[in-house]
Amino acid sequence: MSEDIRLSRRLTELGLVASRREADECIEMGFVRVDGETVQALGSRISATQTITLERSKIQPPPSRVTLLLNKPAGVANPLPLLQAATRCDKDRSGWAWLSRCSTHLQEAGWLDADSSGLMVLTQDGALANRLTRDARDYEQEYLVWVDGGLDEAALVRLNAIRELDDGPLLPFKASRQGGRQLRLVLRENREYLVHRLLDEAGLKTQMVKRQRIGRIALGHLEEGQWRYLMMGERF
Template sequence: MLVAFNKPFNVLCQFTDRSDPPRRTLAAFGLPPRVYAAGRLDYDSEGLLLLTDDGALANRLTDPRHKQPKTYWVQVEGTPTDAQLEQLRLGVVLNDGPTLPAKVERLDPAPPLWERDPPVRFRKMVPDAWLALTITEGRNRQVRRMTAAVGLPTLRLVRAAMGDVRLDGLAPGTWRVL
């Protein structure tokens, strides 16, 4: 079984949490039994999370050797220059080594998204922009670190697609069996 889930902001990609106070987890969304997240999506990120009960499928979806593309819509602080976008396209050097090249394009207008709760802070004097960024790796907080490395801090991060699976109209906190 493969399930597409639109993970809301500030939800853990696991079914239990031992922190005090506990944080919201996948258990709150009535997902089918015995499915587990194929990969991770940070607590403070939103969007497409695939869940499965098939370990081999989870491996194919998440192992970097299979180079599954993951597309993110990234709201960044600042106005991206062509040079900054080119840096992302070539790959940037992070503290754990260079990244593979990314596919990057400006999104104008912004993608059609739901309101986030709490909303992203708005700063009247600081512009922001949206990018579509596709990577085939999956390092810890990689997209946030990549945009920061080129001088564009991430304000909001939404995974829009994994491989051929897209969010396509899934509201936050809802899921569908594929």
Template structure:
């Protein structure tokens, strides 16, 4: 996204007007922010309210948090249920994402994918630039999952997840892995565990493959976090618009250059 910038000092609209239209604050307060040196345009601190910007290409941040100037863009969080494929049109007749986007005026599409057996946080948007950056495996967005697995997970398995090992498509390791709890199908001895695992890999079904490799096949998998976004109490099958702070954090993440340490990224992956 960093190549979509321009020097628009002589064109566009006044900075304070664009900020106010984006919902940052009133125009007068935005002028104060600018005068205090809290606003940056394309990485450059601006202290003159008369600066003009082009909302379609210029990148603006307030207090280091990115602002979306294009008010036509929409960002929605979905708690995807199990059994729904991450597609806007499934040719096999399975449930797809259209049932969750039908009530929105904008043409929304998903950022990345979750496989049909995985539930949890999925972003829907009409911002193609953002989606392309965040979904590309080389960007390496950190994601956190809660997995219910077979068997009792001991510290040695968690250590192996964190230190890494080889899969058929190359080495892999979790950024974090911890035991959340244990459970049983009946009232007897625990026969399953709940594990929280965080990683930035975009490789296909990677969480399931990692846990299977340490002897604990996944029974249920939920993505709870994507970058700075948390699923929170959003019910399964429900959607909500991102708040301004969430959107700012997401845009800031997308505009921050970074390199993934994933060894073998794939351009078409699902967790």
């Protein structure tokens, strides 16, 4: 009886792929068949007598470092469980497969409070994370905010007149009315619970906060709880 070996090793032995990493990615993407059956479980073992075929499709593995755009629901402190194949937006046009490595070593780029919803950027690109966090003044962050009670002109004037909070001066921002209880807030900095603190300072009670946009990247077609890849050529 032949000894079982890892499927990824067998793929490299047969010259079907160049490396174990490529083998694992092909397995995850569903390109590998063993005796006619698709095998997608990493670590699968087979015997040397079994027949292996590799059937590549137009789906490609993602780059070595990915950036994910997530429409985070309010109340979610840890977004990682939301990042899976089933929650991917069906309008993602990257052409990249979902691989398990895409959910590792992610940094949040640009603070989004746990009780706020909307656009969250999760990236394996440390330089991008630094730009969106440390250099936030270079990127507008647009929020929609719903308040309890009415939003009169006096409250809006008070809000736009705020120049400093207890942790220091504020960069210029703009608040405008969107409806009877909704306003649009455009900021250029990251501070914990900044939106809530601004409204508190203006005497307004925040009901819901949703980030719509960072720089040139907006939520677009992302439904709540869905994600997509940031594609090559897209820039904040």
